[in-house]
Amino acid sequence: MNSIHIQIVTPERTLLDTEVDSITCTTTLGQVTILPGHVQLVSTLIPGELVVRMSKETKTLHVGGGMLKVSANSEVVILADAAEHIGEIDEQRAAEALARAEERLASEQLGDREYAATTALLERNLARLRIVRKHAHRRKASISGEGVLEE
């Protein structure tokens, strides 16, 4: 039992269904890292970063809230409201969406449901931007690497 089987699903698609070494994600109570043999746990996720580590590579994803379930035999299920791989995040679009959400919250009279939806949108896009900016230097490095090869 040296690895964890993880499934990350959203209503639209399945993002990941594979064996990994560890998972780090953000729950309502803060960041948790799940290693093989973790106690059985059910928790709620807030918008934020999710990192899965495999023997050779590390994958970073954005999860926009949802549920986390760790069951026996180190099987992890993440039911995300929305999720994407880091490469799929469009920084400019996230920034625009964030600005729109901020504007709506500041100016308009919103009903309870709309307010909640807009706040959720705000948090999701904030998380997206945070993740993209945090990993920005890695992307640049890979681009310069391509340049070296060309020479």
Added chain:
Amino acid sequence: MPGTQELTRRIKSVKSTRKVTRAMQMVSASKMRKSQSQALASRSYAELASGLIASLKSPQELDIPLLKQFPDAQKIGVVVISTNKGLVGSFNVNLLLQLKDLESQWLSSKNGRSVDVIVVGKKVSEAATRMRKQVIADFPKSDGGEQVTGVYAIAAQIVHMYESGEYANIYIVYNHFVSTLTQKAVVKQLLPFSEGTGYRVQGTEVQLASATKRAMDSGLTPKPYTLNPVEYTFEPSPELVINHLVPRILESQLYQALLESDASEHSSRMIMMKNATDSAGDLIADLTLTFNQMRQNKITTELSEITAGKIALEGQ
């Protein structure tokens, strides 16, 4: 016997009808592909979500309205998901048959007094009014692809109904997508959560409907989940987590039903239009044959008349 002119006119009209049905077939085919892949992609979410509630610890210990049961209630609620447009064969008729079945079963049981219907989509809304059902809510169905947000209002209505304690069960009736050629109208129990609620992969939905039926026959109290003895740790607290989870599961069930219904609708319409196009082709071939025979007859008659005339002239 119609004349040749009449026949050419009919052939022309059938040809233009075929053009229309073929165009509709193409449109439905492209919509079908999209909605099918969407329905299949979200199946794993719906499945895992209902699996999650199954594995939780005894919900009776917690004060959560949606996990309570009301065996003495006299009403049931039924959500029926139909289409906005026709030309889908027996799609909507099957739904109404299932609804009728469910209704007669409930009304003949000991507590059964009345059945409240929630309709989604124009077709069933019209039919329900015609059949004088008690329609308590009528939700529009979007034609351009389903969004998760579309089910929030329906879910809120169901939660509100169930929490009032007047309803013993809430069911959903929709067309389950099995394959492009087969769609099956199914009845599924939404609330209270029971084994019948659990989402099953394709092929077993017949069983699923009959499981619900069997449960209904035996006094209308479906067996609650046999609870997993293994305890889960809840963070931050069981109440918070389950309160967050239960509406999600309801929403995902509804969303999945909408997607399945969408996929079934487009598949069924595609097949209907394909049949129409094919039979238009048959009809055209048939009419053309008659037309040619008639024309040939006319030519033969004319020729023999000319020859007869010629022979008569030569004889003089």
